[in-house]
Amino acid sequence: MTLIDDLGEVHVTGLEGLGASYRIRGFFTLKMTAANETTVNFDAVAFGGNYGGHNVNVKISDEIRNKILKDRGCSDEELEELISEVQRKMLNNDMIVEYDKLAPQNENSDGLGNIGV
Numbered sequence: 001m002t003l004i005d006d007l008g009e010v011h012v013t014g015l016e017g018l019g020a021s022y023r024i025r026g027f028f029t030l031k032m033t034a035a036n037e038t039t040v041n042f043d044a045v046a047f048g049g050n051y052g053g054h055n056v057n058v059k060i061s062d063e064i065r066n067k068i069l070k071d072r073g074c075s076d077e078e079l080e081e082l083i084s085e086v087q088r089k090m091l092n093n094d095m096i097v098e099y100d101k102l103a104p105q106n107e108n109s110d111g112l113g114n115i116g117v
């Protein structure tokens with residue numbers, strides 16, 4: 001099985017933005033063994049008309065990156081393909097947005113990072 005085959009759901013738990021760009025926090029699930037699944041936190045930046053955007057860049061921490069490389073015995077290229085698949089899912093809105101966790105940053109925000117007037 002490849003890393004992409006073991007990719008589970010992608011969740012968005014935090015958004016900050018204005019107009020066409022967003023800073024995103026979230027996580028995705030990844031099967032590590034037949035009986036073990038882990039949660040991988042990420043930060044992302046998206047550009048485009050919505051938080052799926054036309055372009056999204058997902059980053060995971062070096063610590064998590066090294067853990068996946070070690071535990072799964074995969075190459076850096078395979079891990080980059082996994083990150084690309086997470087980005088593709090986000091671009092296609094194939095993600096779960098946890099609206100209940102998205103709190104407005106200020107009283108003029110709608111909770112999705114859009115600043116009202």
